[in-house]
Amino acid sequence: MIIQQVLDRMQITELNAMQKEVLERYDAQQDFILHSPTGSGKTLAFSLLLGQKLSPEKEGVQALILVPTRELALQIEQVIRKVHQGYKVTCCYGGNDTKVERNKLREAPAILIGTPGRVMYHLERLTIRPETINTLILDEFDKSLEFGFQGQMIYIIERLQNLSQRILTSATMMTEIPEFTGIGQHVTVNHLHHAEAAPKLTIKKVVAPAQNKLKALFKLICKNGPKKTIIFCNHREAADHISELLEDREIIHDLFHGGLEQSDRELALLKFRNNSNRILITTDLAARGLDIPEVDTIIHYQLPPKEDAFIHRNGRTARMQASGEVFIIVKPEDSYPYLVEDYEEEVLDRDDYPLPPNSPYATLYITGGKKDKINKIDVVGFLLNLPDIKKENVGLIEIKEKESYVAVERHLAIQIIKEANLQKIKGRKVKVGRT
Incomplete structure (x- = not known):
């Protein structure tokens, strides 16, 4: 894995001090603990470490990332996909369709990201083979404990008999690491009180x-x-x-x-x-x-x-x-x-402050996504083919499994819906509407 290529895909110029120290001090023969504030880039840091553990020749799940919330799982999935292109990544969490997840797990991903309860569900039903997993990442571990996931984490970790490394991250200082994590001889990087992180x-x-x-x-x-x-x-x-x-x-x-x-x-x-x-x-x-x-x-x-x-x-x-x-x-x-x-x-001495202005964009949905092989370039091309729509009128685009979302300048939203509805992307008619 070439770091510069990852940085280009992440659209950042260089790693921060914490991420550099993580890479410098990492030892594949020891477990790893990272203490660093929220928003400091922990996900990219441990994603880069995974690059030293993954092998395209191995079958089954190689790395399991346990997280306390669905939103964090989905966020990590986006980063991992950018860092580790070519490896299958699957995300599973409570509230998601279990049948869809079971179908995805039939062809095991190299990297599995999940919340404790849902990962436990799949282990119980043998849709995950624990014997292939060699790396465990406990991300935002302190939050998982706070949310009461200790029992599920114990169940999961007890079944991971072939782990060669455990990585734990936390946004607060933990004076004692619970025994059930199995953390042994380890390297610790602590950036909680660094001036640049404040x-x-x-x-x-x-x-x-x-x-x-x-x-x-x-x-x-x-x-x-x-x-x-x-x-x-x-x-x-x-x-x-x-x-x-x-x-x-x-x-x-x-x-x-x-x-x-x-x-x-x-x-x-x-x-x-x-x-x-x-x-x-x-x-x-x-x-x-x-x-x-x-x-x-x-x-x-x-x-x-x-x-x-x-x-x-x-x-x-x-x-x-x-x-x-x-x-x-x-x-x-x-x-x-x-x-x-x-x-x-803060003094609020007026009763006539003007209402805040409307946001510059409105979000539209398009009935087509990853399952239909639709990507961001397809969506941009689709919109630019409409009358009077220019590239600068289009904001962020996010492609989901079955639908896509695009931010467009608010004053153009109704016009785009009228002109785009039932037009085709990749030969398939799509509906466009407002969220």
Whole structure:
């Protein structure tokens, strides 16, 4: 594997200091533990290590990557596919169609990414042969423990009798590694407190009594204007309540929490990535492990009880040495031991802040995807063949198994739907609509 080719495919110029140290200190004869903050590039780091373990001549699953959430599994799948072209990669997770997964596993992938419960399901039904797996990666291991997956992980690891290496990553410092992981003699790389990894954050507070918190949030959203913003709540009900307020004011936004269907959650993240919406209201489900680049602002509508959660939420902005701003909305009587007293107060002294502008893009779906051999170039060509559509009118494109999603300039969305519907891509008629 040539690193420069990987960098080109990932569209980055060079590895960061953590990734370089991981490659320098890696020893194929020892286990490996990586402590590094959220957003620091851990996925690419361990993906590069896998390149030293995979063999195109071996049959069966060679590497198993266990992760705590479906969204993280899907994100890792995207990175792994770019890094390890030519190897079959399969992703399995709760909420996905088990029949589809079983069919994919009939021809075993070289790399399997999955959540503990779903991987355990496949092991129990012998759709995964554990004896071929020689590398285990426990990604965001601390989060897996927090989510209560210890029992499933023990079940899985006990069945991996032919492991030659275990790699564990964590965004928090773990003073003790549980015995069930089987981690033995190991190399540790710790970048949690490196200056270059520390986010460049500006933290401000908004003080509002309980009955005025929602009003203060609304003012803050309006004052922030077009900034890309994640609003964190502790509970789904609060997130839903904020969404209702923004819906009433016709402010474009999306919800992301565990009470939503998996397809709705994935679509919310997709639209946030491609700038079809600039406001995402969420719970701590989005605090870790998600690849959401270029977030300008984090708003804590409700503060978490623990400092770790506060840090991980803030890690959604100021990623990879960028800068970002954080707002905490607190009641006058609130007291949190992890907050400092001298945060600058954000003054919201107007009642007439203009509503934030609409996002520049709208997301359209196309009824065709990877199963139909459709790729991004096909979608671009399809759109550019329509009257008056130019390359600069088209934003990010994501191709899924059965459908494709494309961001187009918002003012052109209706025109494109009218002209594109029932036209052909690769000789196949497709439907085009708005998400």
